[in-house]
Amino acid sequence: MKAKERTHISKAKIIDASWELLRDEGIESFTMRKLAERLNARAASLYYYFKNKQSIFQVLADQVAKETLASIGKEGSWKEQLNQFALCLQGRLKERPCSAQILMQTVPLEHNYLRLINFLLNIVDQVPINDEKKYTSVACLLNYVISFELDEYERSRIDKRLEKEGQNVKELFRQSIESMQSENTNVLQRIYQNQFLSGMGSNQMFQVGLTILISGIEQLTKE
Known part of the structure; x- marks a missing residue:
């Protein structure tokens, strides 16, 4: 099966997705893993831009x-x-x-x-x-x-x-x-x-x- 293509991310996209995650799930459920899933990206790729949440x-x-x-x-x-x-x-x-x-x-x-x-x-x-x-x-x-x-x-x-x-x-x-x-x-x-x-x-x-x-x-x- 062909692997799901990952989305190219940027700092701006991460910030926009962060606001969306906060809106949909609240700050209590905010994690780097959930943010990566929302961006269709690997969690490790977020750490290139931000060292933590x-x-x-x-x-x-x-x-x-x-x-x-x-x-x-x-x-x-x-x-x-x-x-x-x-x-x-x-x-x-x-x-x-x-x-x-x-x-x-x-x-x-x-x-x-x-x-x-x-x-x-x-x-x-x-x-x-x-x-x-x-x-x-x-x-x-x-x-x-x-x-x-x-x-x-x-x-x-x-x-x-x-x-x-x-x-x-x-x-x-x-x-x-x-x-x-x-x-x-x-x-x-x-x-x-x-x-x-x-x-x-x-x-x-x-x-x-x-x-x-x-x-x-x-x-x-x-x-």
Whole structure:
């Protein structure tokens, strides 16, 4: 039988296939073997371009950073610029599968990733606080945006797993909330009954958290 002809690969093809694999199977199932199968190539041939999957993730993170930088404007006050930056980054994380996990699992060593951090620092540099607080503010903002998307991803995975087992997630949550007994005012029950918890993971919730964070940075100027 004639051997199956292998496909010629390149760095660009590997990157494109990596995003497809992340979209179809998630980061938990990402392996060099599965990537090679998707490319119809030998796994060994991938190592000519990347020494391991971590080095691929570094490039993917750098691509997300580059695309984010390309979509950001520079108009408005520092608070408006931070808000716009966060929304742009959130948009990229939603479009690129598992990109929040990629950013969380990589080190900012690549050119565009470093440019992204420096871009943020230049915005915060307008705030009259010391450099330590500027860097901490930038780190908190990045962590907030990334963690918000991570939380959404994990919550979706849990919901799908429970539903696959025949469990209704909303009903389980309702029962748990209503079974709570407390000597104090049960604020959580009140919030649930007013349907405020239905906004979990929404753009409105993201914006509220972002407003709180930016207001906190401004508060540092008064200390």
